[in-house]
Amino acid sequence: MATPRSTSRDLALIAIFAGITFALGLVPPLYVPISPVPITAQSLSCMLTGSIIGARRGGLALLLFLVLTAIGLPLLSGGRGGIGAFMGPSAGFLIGWPIVTWLIGLLTERVGAPYRVGAGLGINALGGIVVLYLFGIGGMILRTQMTLPAALLANAPFIPGDLVKVVIAALVAKGVHSAYPGLLQQRRTAGAGATVA
């Protein structure tokens, strides 16, 4: 797809995590009484994909997911898809997904194996909330010509759900890395040198 070339296993992982992003969209949305918007599981994928298969493969997986959505597959939550999804007011969030996944992957690779939930929480919040909202709210201001405070207010109802996702994603990533080790490089420990599995 791009240089450096991916191995066959990388290609398979990229395709599978595009599929996992779709699968998370099949989880029924959670309606919380105090919030006007439902919590959907699909946006968990940026945090999960980045922290499980890393920056390069993870970013490409979400990019593939967006391309498959754009060419007409109903992969977004609620069976949405097509190019129209990229024309709406929330398109900035979609555009941000591969970049955020790449960032979360990069930071998770820096921490290394074994996966640490504490570090994961911080990384997920930074990527999945701070950076993602930069893209999402930036796109919304461009598209709808609202002011920054209005755009922030429009997105405020989504923040509690996203905080829940930060925690779930870190716990799920921990569970997956425990059950399927070898995806992350071993952490380099000072003095002991590199201990690469």
Added chain:
Amino acid sequence: MNTGTLGLYRPGTSPLHRARAGTKLLGLAALGLGSVFLTTWQTVTAALALVVALYAVAGLPPRTMLRQVRPMLFIVVFVAVFHVWTAGWVRAYEVLGVILLLVLAAALVTLTTPVSAMVDAVVAAAGGLRRFGVDPERLGLILMLGIRCVPLMSTLVAEVREAQSARGTRSLRAFAVPLIVRALREADAMGEALVARGVDD
């Protein structure tokens, strides 16, 4: 690979259905660029009327058209309230009209173009990006792998749900961990199959 039943495509024989995918995508891009000149309510209305007419040409019922814009209802209402409040009805109509126009036009391309034709158009366009390190064949391969993963993951989701209801657990974590671990094993098998078929490592 059969992708006919998977997409949002609505089969038909209209001129829009018969037009080439690349032509429609270029038309959409032109509309996107041209939309910056739609600055009055009159031009916005004319453009919206044109897109609505094209839905009729494509033989798509109004219900299908409305379904394309329903997911953004919450944000549209918010944006409408904001602009009516700060700049009046006309401004709100102009801003939202352009968004509706582009969403409807883009959805029209999707509704009248099969996924397989889109894949061909994307792979053909990638040929022009060869010098930037894009390999069209590899791009076609990864698109096909991704399409294959959609029914594959649907099956895995059904299996994991079944196992979950047997154990009486409903937490998202208890769903996602086994789903992803199974998917990783599928990826291993898929990677081996690719090597066996001579996709280089």
